[in-house]
Amino acid sequence: MQESLSVNHWSRRELLRVGGLGALGLSLPRLLAAADKPTAGPAPKADACIIIFLNGGPSHLDMWDMKPAGPIEIRGEFDPIPSSLAGVDVCEHLPRLAQQMHHTTLIRSMNHSVNNSHAAAVYAALTGHDRGEQGGGAKPDDHPAPGAVLAKLRPTRPGTLPYITLPYKTKEGAAGPLQPGFLAGFMGATYDPFWVLDDPNTPQFHVRNLSLPAGLAQERMQARRGLLTSLNHGLEAQSNQTLDSLDDFQQQAFDLLTSNRAQRAFKLDTEPDSVRERYGRNIYGQSVLLARRLIEADTRVVTMSWAPHANATWDTHGQNFRSLKTRLLPQFDAACSSLLDDLAQSGRLERTLVAVLGDFGRTPKINNNAGRDHWNSCYSILLAGGGIKPGFVYGASDHQGATPRHSPVTPGDIVATIYQLLGVDHQHLLYDTLNRPHTVVPEARIIHDLLA
Template sequence: MAKSQKIAPSIGGGCTPVVSRRHLLQIGGLGLAGLSLPRLLQAEAESVDIPPQADACILIFLNGGPSHLDMWDMKPDQAEGIRGEFSPIATSVPDVQFSNMLPRSAQWMHEATLVRSMHHSVNNAHAAAVYCSLTGHDRGEIGGGAKPDDYPAPGSVMAMLRPSDRSIVPQVTLPYITKEGAKGPPQPGFFGGFIGRGYDPLFVLKDPNQANFSIPELTLLADVSNTRLDSRRDLFRRLDDTVGKTVNDRGVIGMNDFQQKAFDLLSSKATQAAFQIADEPATVRDSYGRNIYGQSVLLARRLLEAGTRMVTLSWAPDANATWDTHGNNFNKLKNTLLPQFDAAYASLLDDLKQRGMLERTIVAVLGDFGRSPKVNANAGRDHWNHCYSVLMAGGGFRRGYVHGASDAIGAFASRAPLIPGDIIATIYRLLGVQHNRMIHDLLGRPHRLVPSGNVTNELIA
């Protein structure tokens, strides 16, 4: 990806356009786009009528399908070809065990809800499974890339229904726009979908572990003072007002909200400060792990602290790159994936707890599916949608709770099965949004927010 494409704003869709160094001119383009596609950029927000138990969410998506059998639903009494190479260890909750590859995470189980009985209908296409897991829309094995009629991402929903009350970007996805295969299209589930490209996230596609990490697109150019920025803001406001009266379209009367947010973003000290990850003490950065994922999780915490409502981290540049361990499963987990995850997740919970933020922040660790009970001939595990696990902490989820169970070999849910829509509905509930409310697409057609699934009250404290 070229330098000018390191950050994609939330106007793009599947092939997302970028904010270049001439970003002020592009902000002007937002107003012009509003002239021809006003409904695209301005879906009408509806009121939220559920008292929220959480104010923000960090969604860590282990893209590719993490092995539940080698992480938090181990089967040590089974044959070698099923139980795997790792050993169970005690967690901070009696009788609940994790893999010995997750020693730090194990000590936070008392703050978490673990669901061991997840399932859905998609076993082959990562894209369809990712989309189902993020939106609750299980449409079976319909793969392909992101489409404008997809259900919106959770961050997009929150940006529309419960936007941040601070002058900062409402939602961020990092550090990749994950592709369906190395040369495939962007996966669905991360975009605004049918509520419009104006609700796409801000994509941060730089590595925050790099010494020169910065977001120049969010910094005023040397020749642009705040006074000049205000002048341009007034110019676009007058232009939109004039054109709005001419065409009599509610979508362009007055300054476009998203154009306003773009100006606010440029001049927001909170936004600019949040991206200054180098300000973190070296010991804190080290604890998260000096890699792209650990530092992205740390950056997510900084963004939420500044007022961003939701940050989604997709842990793979493409669906096959990380957690899709069809071969060499145990070495990949042991040497890279689990140590990186363990450090980032545990450090995040520790940080949020110390800052008094964990009570009002959801940390959700999701994946597209699990891995097969039987180890294959390549020392790997294959896709397994019939039973897998997810982990949530903070923000109103029950502490130290295990929901459901798998059978003796981790192949099928044996008790209290749940589907992705149940998890997404519960997350919305805790964030103050009704999962069964109607939201409207750009043609005004109503859709139930979570098409399949309901709030699972057992998961809520």
């Protein structure tokens, strides 16, 4: 963790405060600094956002832009089925999601410039910045993820976690670096996500970063809080932004550790077994269920990355149809359909934006390994809730699903539209740690046809 001041320049008061937090045994990371005042922007239609990121590149042709009239080498092995959205078919292996399509907008004309590097495509999809085939892992000068931007510009109330990513720190290949697009980048590590990296499907699941140290009861913690307060009052009176921020972090740390609401969100064992089964008893289904619970506990943005590394799940260069049929689509069908249904039934879908995104699509032509390769020229995404027009299809691909037939859309357009719905101007200026200005998403447009 890098601090804004070197140790040599810290005062006795600053060191005591940081040491005091350490004495608590707190492992709550830099996200606690996300306490900026709200910034004026468009009136938000959504209070929260869940991003389900199908990491690796899901096949649009085998999910929701099928070409049943095409030749076998393009249409593949699956049959389409009707959905609850009149005139729109989806894959036969998405039967439950088919019944939720009337809640959604399906965009079938996505495209960007990246066809080789997963890292660069993920970065474009999540930040809206298409920098071409510039691969590699996350860098300090990257543009920030939506969760980081919202943590700064629309901070949550005390006792909540503003931005959470789960269940993996997805790598660029099994031995590769952390993919870009999930961190705060030039905004500084203060706004990085709170990572939940334990498997929520295991009986022993708990979030260690939100647990009190062993043997430290709440009464003892409150006593330490009083001691720290006394130390602060007894030290020399001085005030600067760093010290004020440390006060905020200390307060938020205590709030989180004593907040029943925050603690309850992670207690998946309080959910009925029938609900957990409905989402799917696997790491991804339970992560989506956890995302719903976190939004209910006032987290602003939850990003769920569906892969431990880029080649592990949706990157179906080989055995595309077997992987989709036996593993990927059934798990996704259960998790996504349950999320949309629960949010709709509870009345939360109106104020919760759900975005099902991916790095790119897959080739129209099936390769010699019964797989499909990367395809950036045209692919599909799904949006729902939070001010998105329900029961709508935007754009279309050609007869092979190879290029947009009309209304092409870039990731920047989608990210700008997501910001609009969440009450952030995508032309807003953010400042890096050297106080240099950066536009949130400069080369993008809001797609007003998607808005309810």
